[in-house]
Amino acid sequence: MIGELPKDVLDALLETLPLEYSVLDENDKVLAWNKHKTRTFKRPEAALGLDVRKCHPRESLNKVEQILKEMKSGERDKARFWVNIPPREGIDKRRILIEYYALRDKEGKYLGCMEASQDITDLQELRGEKRLLD
Numbered sequence: 267m268i269g270e271l272p273k274d275v276l277d278a279l280l281e282t283l284p285l286e287y288s289v290l291d292e293n294d295k296v297l298a299w300n301k302h303k304t305r306t307f308k309r310p311e312a313a314l315g316l317d318v319r320k321c322h323p324r325e326s327l328n329k330v331e332q333i334l335k336e337m338k339s340g341e342r343d344k345a346r347f348w349v350n351i352p353p354r355e356g357i358d359k360r361r362i363l364i365e366y367y368a369l370r371d372k373e374g375k376y377l378g379c380m381e382a383s384q385d386i387t388d389l390q391e392l393r394g395e396k397r398l399l400d
């Protein structure tokens with residue numbers, strides 16, 4: 267990053283980004299996440315500091331472990347997939363894009379992982395173009 271952001275600006279930026287993220291350290295412990303009250307995949311505050319394996323459904327756990335292992339080894343820097351969330355009370359069906367990114371320092375050392383999720387349902391409806399302030 268070029269330049270430095272004051273902590274309050276950085277905090278505002280991280281809450282404003284149009285995605286939800288969770289951050290793991292190099293030992294797969296949950297460090298932080300944003301959009302606590304409005305998340306698609308909600309987490310209790312007690313998840314802070316927990317091993318990520320305790321925060322994922324059993325059916326996806328082996329895939330999460332494989333992704334993290336490949337990121338730590340340097341074999342992978344990113345994983346992308348998407349899921350459909352069925353309709354529920356007051357909410358239509360949604361499509362969620364989920365991406366895992368390896369976090370590395372300038373020398374390439376693995377520092378952890380960021381899981382980023384974004385509701386792309388409305389984005390899939392975009393057609394043509396819309397210019398600024400149109």
